[in-house]
Amino acid sequence: MQLTHESSLLAENLADAFAARKMNVASLGNMVPQLHIHHIVRYEQDPAWPAPVWGRVPARAYTAEEVQEIRQKLQVLMTNEMTFESS
Structure with missing residues (x-):
């Protein structure tokens, strides 16, 4: 429950900070031996929209x-907007 709560909070804040059209949130474990x-963040102008981002176009x-712009947004997000507390 804690993971779901924190993941949802992060998704909401990322969507706000980056003005997302939608968010893709996925838990995977197929390429590495641990869950991640x-x-x-997705936009309608994404080259792969609305399909998954993997394998559609070259990286x-x-x-x-x-990178600097993304770091600045994330730094503000992670220091001012996000507080994770146990339920």
Whole structure:
């Protein structure tokens, strides 16, 4: 229950911070030996929209400016918006 609560809170905050059209949240474990959860912000202008992001188009590295912008948004999100507490 705690994982679901925290994942939902993170998805809501990511959607707000990045103005997402929708969020893809998936728990996977097929490529690595442990469970991990992806929270992917999606936009209608995504090259793979509305399909999954994997395998549709070749990966493209972020520019240094894009990385900096993402880091700034995440830093604000993780320090100001998110508080995880036990239920």
